[in-house]
Amino acid sequence: MHALKKNRPLRRIVLASAATVSGMVLLLSLKPHTSPALATAGTKSPSVSSSSAPSSGSSGSASGSKGVSKSVTGDTVQTRWGPVxxxxxxxxxxxxxxxxxxxxxxxxxxQEINSYALPQLRREALAAQSADVDMVSGATYTSTGYRQSLQSALDSAGL
Incomplete structure (x- = not known):
């Protein structure tokens, strides 16, 4: 009689246990995706503000002066997973x-998704100088809300 056709329950138990242990070792050896830093949001309420750096002897208009900084907050966009x-x-x-x-x-x-998606969206927006940024894979809803809110802020700022 052939060795594989013999009724050997102990052999099957040993093989099944070895396969289970091997599978567990492989699963536990996988490294989870880790990101460099968790993105954080400010605790202040949204606002629009302008400030200018001190200038020496300038009497020109604000549009032509250097150092004028303007902050504009975009619309809150409701996504499936929360506001952006x-x-x-x-x-x-x-x-x-x-x-x-x-x-x-x-x-x-x-938190994991946004810790890698938000810095990437920020970099792309600064590089493009517009809301025309690529979607981040795995963060479709956040990317869509980010683009819409960014576009509303740029529209409000006149860019």
Whole structure:
């Protein structure tokens, strides 16, 4: 009689146990996706403000002066996972900063997604100087809300 056709329950138990242990070792050896830093939102309420750096002897109009900084907060966009809102800072007609004021962060998965999506969206917005940024894979809802809020802030700022 062939060795594989013999009724050997002990052999099957040993093989099944070895396969289970091997599978567990492989699963536990996988490294989870980690991000460099968790994105944080400011605790202040949204606002629009302008400030200018001290100038020496300038008497020109505000539109032509250097150092004028303007912050504009975009509309709050409701997404499937929560609200998204951004604040932009514009200096001398250029987008100098984009900050996520509100974004989904109710659970660890939201925090993980936004910790890598928000910095990437910020970099792209600053590079493009517009709301025409690529969607971040895995963060479609946040990316869509970010783009819409950014566009409303840029529209309000006149860019």
């Amino acid at each position: 809102q951004v604040r932009v800072t514009i200096k001398s007609g250029r987008l100098t900063d984009v900050t996520a004021v509100q974004y989904p962060q109710d659970n660890p998965r939201d």
